[in-house]
Amino acid sequence: MLAYDVFSAEKPGKRLLLLGTVHGNETCGYFAIERLRKKIISGELLLESGEITTVPISNERAFRQGVRLTEDNLNRSFFWSGDGHFLSDNGNKIVENEDVGNQFDMRAEMGDIELQKKVGQAPSSYEQERAKELARLFVSKDAEIDIHSQTAEGESYCFGQNESLELKSYLNALGTKNIIYGWDKMYPEGDFTSENLAEKMGILGTTVECGSHENPDSIEFAWRVILNALKYLKIISDKTYLQQFVQMDEKYRYQKISKNLRMIKMYRWIDGGKMTHDWKHLETINEGDVIAHTNSGETIIAEEDCLMILPNYHPIRNNEEWFYLAKIED
Template identity: 25%
Template sequence: MTHLHMLKSYVYHGLTAGPKLVVLGAVHGNEVCGPMAIERVMRELDSGELVLQRGQITFIPVTNPLAHAKNERNGERNLNRNLRPNALPHDFEDRIANMLCPILEQQDVLLDLHSTTNPPGEPFIMLGPENNEGDLSPFSRAHEEEALAVRLGPKRIVEGWLETYADGVKHRLANPNISANARAQMLSTDPSYGVGTTEYTRAHGGIALTLECGQHSDPQAPEVAYQAIRNTIAHLHLADVTPPPVQTEFELLKLTQVIDRNDPADAFVKTWASFDHLNAGEVIGHRADGSVVTAPSAGYILFPNPAANPGNEWFYFAQASERLIDGMIASR
């Protein structure tokens, strides 16, 4: 399987100066909407149906070839956590990171295409922080990122990723129920655990959005991904095509808490789906010792994972956000 020893990227150069865009697919190997959409846009560029007038586009259809070959989320670990160059790589994802990170460092804009395991499959966008000078994720290009987010297509936007991860790491480090034996567990307690493709790109001066295009098997997911790529190209004026419409009716949620699974016997009280509404005090699950896990206030459950490994993310809690996006207030 020699193809697993390399990372394929395709670079298109316009003949006039402009922004540098990178589009990633299959950062998680079983999320195939990205590769399908990227290959469709590349065919349009190759045939001349779409003409790159300015700037540069780098496409990486399969960012994690080992995970993709296995048709699983991960190769040896999650590529979208602890993403950074490694002088002494321990696993396949470390070696991919050593090739991927220098590419991300050179970009002005990243669009990372994903899909989800659990219903509902409505697409949503993961947005970065507001402008800030803090230690965790300093950022100065939030307005540019927001302007792209409301032009990708989906109506649902989620923020608060890295801050929630940082809090999760603090709790994980203090949790007596987890083991530090496995390398995956060591990584999940690393302060850099929350850094993936978008966080790494922002830390090196770019803007970056993750687009969750729907459920893995949803036939509409590749279309959502395709339209997002085309809308990004149009918004950045890389090609002379019609500018994308602005999504003025959108929902904005903020992740506020990540709750880990402590024990294999920890169980949800029902089959939760991402974005299910929760009332304050509503029972979400039970711990192995019989204690209940409840919603801290009215809000939403995100990314519920009934099969999470102990010491890793069981679910996230989100609330409606008051943040202005591109000067607009989210609909309620």
């Protein structure tokens, strides 16, 4: 059973959903959300208005095992809306009373789970079950943050699912150093991430990457993001925010967005391969640089100046995401 807490102020206001450990080995969200829970319960952090729903452990089985996933990628498994309806193959509409099995042939070819089921049929894996449970918590929320970390070292960033002024304002307030747009364009077969679900349900949603798994700074960046969100949504007062803010080390305090990035390409790990060196997340790649070699004999060369995004040095499945490329926007 999914464990979560709901903390409400007496005064009505915005309602925020916080998710941690959607990937079980990405624990910065767990520790930051647990810190928030303890501060609220102890009375150290007072809510001014609204409501916070906290899920420190979203993927309990993977979290207990210390692994990213057990059967499926939970952050590619949000196939259901909050009311249990099945999302279509491109995630852009909700379908009812329709056999949608054949719509997922492309997903099967690309290494994801083949979904041959009808609307309302039970999920076929542990992560799909959790995704359907988590989706219910999105109902009646105003904002959502899914807190992650990454394998490679690199700066913090968040994803912009769309480019509305409202979402841009929210993302800029979170204080990450970068915002990445165009993630959904990397998945023409369907985007079934938490931020996509948030968008389809009319919520200000994002996934935030707070640094590498092993870097303790990732917990502090996650904590800063949470505080910035609470202040922006007026769930805590400026006074409460300042009280928490001054307790942080200066290097973790709010910083303005330095770069907006645009995703341009994604490469999958097909039958093995090796990168030319240990690329860091957001490392600069020059046009003509050799990025990687595949076991099938292909040499992957940068077609233009770009940045490395989320290099995956430990792929465990054929066709799993290997790395992405992005450009800095003017």
